[in-house]
Amino acid sequence: MNLPKLPTDTVTSLDPQDWTKLRQQGHRMLDDMLDYIEHIRERPVWQPIPTQVREAFREPLPAQPMSLAQAHDKFMSTVLPYAGGNAHPGFMGWVQGGGTPVGMLAEMLAAGLNANLGGRDQMPLEVERQIGLWMRELFGFPDTSAGLFVTGSSTANFMGVLVARTQALGVGSRASGVLLSQPQLIAYAAASAHGCIASAMEMCGLGTQALRLVALNDQGQMDTDALANMIAADRRAGLRPFFVAATAGTVNIGAIDPLQEVAAIAKREGLWFHVDGALGALGMLSPEVAPKLKGIALADSIALDFHKWGQVPYDAGYFLTRRGADQIDTFASPAAYLARHTRGLAAGSPWPCDMGPDLSRSFRALKTWFTLVCHGTDQLGAVISHSCALARYMAQRIQATPQLELMAPVALNIVCYRFRSDHANEINDEIVVLLHESGIAVPSASHVDGHTVIRAALVNHRTVAADVDALLQASVSFGQALSAAHESHIKNSLKAPMNALHTPLMGLAKLMRMAFEGHNLMPLAETFKARAEKDATDANALMDLSTALQLHGLREEGLGVLSLALACSRVYELPSPKPCALRLLAIMGPGDLMANAPLAFLLEEGDISLTMFYLLPGEPIPKHLPPHDLALIAMSETRQNHDLLVQLTQAVPYWPRPVLVRPEGILRTSRENAYALLKDAPGVYASPTVQTTRQKLEAFCAGQLALQDVLPGGAFPIIIRPLDSHAGHGLEKVADLPELARYLTASAETDFFIASFIDYSGSDGLYRKYRVVLIDGVPFAGHMGVSSHWMIHYLNAGMVESAEKRAEEEAFMRDFDTGFAQRQQLGLQSVQERFGLEYLVMDCAETPDGALFVFEVDSGAVVHSMDPPDMFAYKVPAMQKIFDAFRAMLKRTAAASGAPS
Numbered sequence: 001m002n003l004p005k006l007p008t009d010t011v012t013s014l015d016p017q018d019w020t021k022l023r024q025q026g027h028r029m030l031d032d033m034l035d036y037i038e039h040i041r042e043r044p045v046w047q048p049i050p051t052q053v054r055e056a057f058r059e060p061l062p063a064q065p066m067s068l069a070q071a072h073d074k075f076m077s078t079v080l081p082y083a084g085g086n087a088h089p090g091f092m093g094w095v096q097g098g099g100t101p102v103g104m105l106a107e108m109l110a111a112g113l114n115a116n117l118g119g120r121d122q123m124p125l126e127v128e129r130q131i132g133l134w135m136r137e138l139f140g141f142p143d144t145s146a147g148l149f150v151t152g153s154s155t156a157n158f159m160g161v162l163v164a165r166t167q168a169l170g171v172g173s174r175a176s177g178v179l180l181s182q183p184q185l186i187a188y189a190a191a192s193a194h195g196c197i198a199s200a201m202e203m204c205g206l207g208t209q210a211l212r213l214v215a216l217n218d219q220g221q222m223d224t225d226a227l228a229n230m231i232a233a234d235r236r237a238g239l240r241p242f243f244v245a246a247t248a249g250t251v252n253i254g255a256i257d258p259l260q261e262v263a264a265i266a267k268r269e270g271l272w273f274h275v276d277g278a279l280g281a282l283g284m285l286s287p288e289v290a291p292k293l294k295g296i297a298l299a300d301s302i303a304l305d306f307h308k309w310g311q312v313p314y315d316a317g318y319f320l321t322r323r324g325a326d327q328i329d330t331f332a333s334p335a336a337y338l339a340r341h342t343r344g345l346a347a348g349s350p351w352p353c354d355m356g357p358d359l360s361r362s363f364r365a366l367k368t369w370f371t372l373v374c375h376g377t378d379q380l381g382a383v384i385s386h387s388c389a390l391a392r393y394m395a396q397r398i399q400a401t402p403q404l405e406l407m408a409p410v411a412l413n414i415v416c417y418r419f420r421s422d423h424a425n426e427i428n429d430e431i432v433v434l435l436h437e438s439g440i441a442v443p444s445a446s447h448v449d450g451h452t453v454i455r456a457a458l459v460n461h462r463t464v465a466a467d468v469d470a471l472l473q474a475s476v477s478f479g480q481a482l483s484a485a486h487e488s489h490i491k492n493s494l495k496a497p498m499n500a501l502h503t504p505l506m507g508l509a510k511l512m513r514m515a516f517e518g519h520n521l522m523p524l525a526e527t528f529k530a531r532a533e534k535d536a537t538d539a540n541a542l543m544d545l546s547t548a549l550q551l552h553g554l555r556e557e558g559l560g561v562l563s564l565a566l567a568c569s570r571v572y573e574l575p576s577p578k579p580c581a582l583r584l585l586a587i588m589g590p591g592d593l594m595a596n597a598p599l600a601f602l603l604e605e606g607d608i609s610l611t612m613f614y615l616l617p618g619e620p621i622p623k624h625l626p627p628h629d630l631a632l633i634a635m636s637e638t639r640q641n642h643d644l645l646v647q648l649t650q651a652v653p654y655w656p657r658p659v660l661v662r663p664e665g666i667l668r669t670s671r672e673n674a675y676a677l678l679k680d681a682p683g684v685y686a687s688p689t690v691q692t693t694r695q696k697l698e699a700f701c702a703g704q705l706a707l708q709d710v711l712p713g714g715a716f717p718i719i720i721r722p723l724d725s726h727a728g729h730g731l732e733k734v735a736d737l738p739e740l741a742r743y744l745t746a747s748a749e750t751d752f753f754i755a756s757f758i759d760y761s762g763s764d765g766l767y768r769k770y771r772v773v774l775i776d777g778v779p780f781a782g783h784m785g786v787s788s789h790w791m792i793h794y795l796n797a798g799m800v801e802s803a804e805k806r807a808e809e810e811a812f813m814r815d816f817d818t819g820f821a822q823r824q825q826l827g828l829q830s831v832q833e834r835f836g837l838e839y840l841v842m843d844c845a846e847t848p849d850g851a852l853f854v855f856e857v858d859s860g861a862v863v864h865s866m867d868p869p870d871m872f873a874y875k876v877p878a879m880q881k882i883f884d885a886f887r888a889m890l891k892r893t894a895a896a897s898g899a900p901s
């Protein structure tokens, strides 16, 4: 049989050959973006695009494919780090929303569906129609209203002018054009109106000369008397007023034009009343802002942006008209519009393409729908109210800062201010650029009454008071530096080291949390390194690099970088996330991560700012310390800190502010001193402990010394550890002399602590070690480790693996006040009395006969809330108690001394 040859299909599908691989890569991409959003605060708001990055991105048309993984890597290294930064809480430039993870995920669904929302009978259009119904409800519009998603308010305002023009001239003008129309149409908007209104007049063929800019009153709102006068004058001149645009939230200062009055004039004069609500219309969601928008319900059309205050990812502009039929008159192509089916996919007329200029349209409605339903309008309204509250807070801060000047009334969420100077315009312009380049914050420069101002638009839901504080603080620092440079005509001197000019410090708490959660810190370390290489004076980058290296286990390298950081700056700041109520100065020693109390953990989320000042050996304590209300000696008792602590004992009595955790008390916490203090303390058991040398121990091993010469009152087995060691490093139990000799041979150390080993196991053979924190003498539960081994370090006690152990720790924490603290009241009181420190961390156990067996007291031990809350939910309130008590203690002390609280 001679059958014809069948054509062979060439595979042209762009779908992957290996879906499993694509899935894995897709999950990586999703994770990367979620990581980006989750940790965005740790990045600079914006950073300049290096020339190499910009250039390397230019490539010839790619005839051959790149793998998705490679393209993604390229995105991660070249695009993501150099984006505009409007997702960042420090972004306050122009008027831009922050987006949300919910919106991002919804956008992925929309792209997967690849719906074209130009028309047809499909459920995605019902989603868009649902938003239209919600907008009708929100703005109190009638049942005739209609709405349409567009790119942004520039387009929505353009549509407002187009619809109004068609209504004024009649549908016939769509064919005849506007050139022949007589008399000439005239539009009105306040002088503060967004530039897109003028563009709309250009684009619709009426021209900007037909746009009257109405004068403003002293609140920056449209002067309605002036509007009425202008309309009357135009009528007298034989012209035809047809359109007025009022603004709900002007782009420059956030003023709201008097909507009701404008509506009344428009009604009286027969003008189309359009509201440019790009910035402010969604204020209707906020119970606080909505009353200010009274009159918006009278509009003929409204332009608004979900991508601004609505936090929907870009872009999601919206146009709403009182009568949808007006939109159809303006945009529908009658031939297409009337030829629709009533069944099948081509049903469902009218379609969005009949209501606006676009035929192909994306599914903007989906991310908006997700944002509205997943957050709820109450929460979105609360975000709006919060940004207005932040703006008022910012205005107050500016008014309380002598170097700064508030430049416009704050009606909504926009604050305009400037640094006072004889050369204010020039300097404020430059401050804005320096702020951008510093990565601290991104405001924009603008003009108010002919003056250059720094303008902060608080739109992003992530922005908190600390971001506002950081912006203002940096504005003052830069302003002062620029003024000084200006005075001496040496502008270049701004390159001088000045830590405040750099990207903020991430700090130990954030980095340690990342390490704890299993993140590889090395990519971040690379960015710190790159910053330090670019600018050798970037002390914050060096300090964070040092911390990251140490957390990665590269202690020596980390300490090397620490020296470089300290050569640049001795002062490191961690501003409080909430409005600052108190400034704490921590006096730190140079050393590894155990050298100082990690106070940042105790102050996270609070209203106390932390300034860390590093004191170096052999240097006097400077006369001018960073401003503070209260000082705290953060150094632990270590060999390296010893001399500094002694030096501080001389200085503290003359300190200008209260000093907590005094150096004398810290010096008492060395293992040997602690034993001496506690050995006869009521309720306490302390095991004989001495500091000794290799030489002495070797003589003991050689039989030249007796045990009593080396460890008076002690007996084998003994435990031995190197000086300054923690967390069980180099700690061993040795049963006899040969074992001790073997330990010494294996160790390179010269100085040790030895102590008698005490079997503190319970009747079930398990050992229980407690971490207790004493704050102003009040005990708090830190943690509890349960192990079958005598050497318990919380992380190796197997708490994660054992629900039973966690249950025991939970009970310990829950019943702490009536349980452990009550049982050990006497011992805990002894510890407090003997050390006299306002903050002390103690590792301890209970002996079989019920005494408090103290292993170690340390004012610098870490107390944190890093454990995964899903597994250790019970720790969250316990840790919060500690943090609250610590902060309350600081505030009490400050209040008692007259410092602000």
Ligand SMILES: Cc1ncc(COP(=O)(O)O)c(C=O)c1O
Binding pocket: 094, 095, 151, 152, 153, 154, 155, 194, 196, 247, 249, 250, 251, 276, 277, 278, 279, 305, 317
């Ligand atoms: C008052 C006002 N109108 C119009 C616009 C333009 O909106 P879009 O950027 O969404 O086109 C803006 C943008 O900030 C604005 O603030």
